[in-house]
Amino acid sequence: MQSRIGSVIESLANVAFGFGVALVSQMLIFPLYGVHLPLSDNLWITLWFTLISLARSYVLRRVFNSITVRRLRARSNKSP
Numbered sequence: 001m002q003s004r005i006g007s008v009i010e011s012l013a014n015v016a017f018g019f020g021v022a023l024v025s026q027m028l029i030f031p032l033y034g035v036h037l038p039l040s041d042n043l044w045i046t047l048w049f050t051l052i053s054l055a056r057s058y059v060l061r062r063v064f065n066s067i068t069v070r071r072l073r074a075r076s077n078k079s080p
Contacts, residue, residue: 022046
């Protein structure tokens with residue numbers, strides 16, 4: 001079982017790694033499509049998409065958590 005601190009560290013590492021991968025990907029792929037941006041613009045674009053990704057991930061986690069809680073409650077109500 002993972003501690004809360006361990007979960008926070010894992011989440012931060014995941015976001016930091018993802019940010020780096022996204023930034024490098026943009027810098028390599030955008031020019032292939034004729035999009036040439038300075039590093040500062042690439043950083044801002046990556047930041048925005050990272051924030052959107054965090055929000056999406058949080059919402060999905062809460063939805064799945066809610067589904068799990070409902071299923072557990074339904075099972076406990078069926079138990080004699």
